[in-house]
Amino acid sequence: MASESGTMGRDPCWKYCTPMEGNKNGTICNYCGLAIKSGGITRFKFHLSHTDPNSNTKKCPNVPPEVKQEIRRLIEQRNKAKAKKAVDIEEIRAELRDTMGRRHMHLIDEDDEENLGIYL
Numbered sequence: 001m002a003s004e005s006g007t008m009g010r011d012p013c014w015k016y017c018t019p020m021e022g023n024k025n026g027t028i029c030n031y032c033g034l035a036i037k038s039g040g041i042t043r044f045k046f047h048l049s050h051t052d053p054n055s056n057t058k059k060c061p062n063v064p065p066e067v068k069q070e071i072r073r074l075i076e077q078r079n080k081a082k083a084k085k086a087v088d089i090e091e092i093r094a095e096l097r098d099t100m101g102r103r104h105m106h107l108i109d110e111d112d113e114e115n116l117g118i119y120l
């Protein structure tokens with residue numbers, strides 16, 4: 001997913017795996033050594049947390065229970081953050097529409113002053 005590529009390097013789950021050389025979507029599990037060739041850190045998290053919704057990722061046999069729980073929490077938080085972000089963006093959009101609508105009216109009212117500003 002393009003929207004996640006910017007945050008991939010900072011994902012805390014990278015401490016549990018090694019990036020695959022020459023494959024930016026590949027991960028190698030630090031616990032069992034499994035090479036996951038696609039899906040990046042998102043799919044690796046399914047591997048560690050045993051929560052792949054599509055059940056096409058092998059479950060990690062060596063992940064410690066506390067790490068499994070940690071990853072599950074991370075996935076949960078991320079999902080919540082995403083949902084909240086969508087709401088926030090909608091609110092900001094609505095606010096912007098409102099503000100821009102008003103500012104536009106304002107500019108028309110003071111058209112002469114606005115032209116002076118350009119020459120100064």
Ligand SMILES: [Zn+2]
Pocket residue numbers: 029030031032033034047059060061062063
């Ligand atoms: Zn593993």
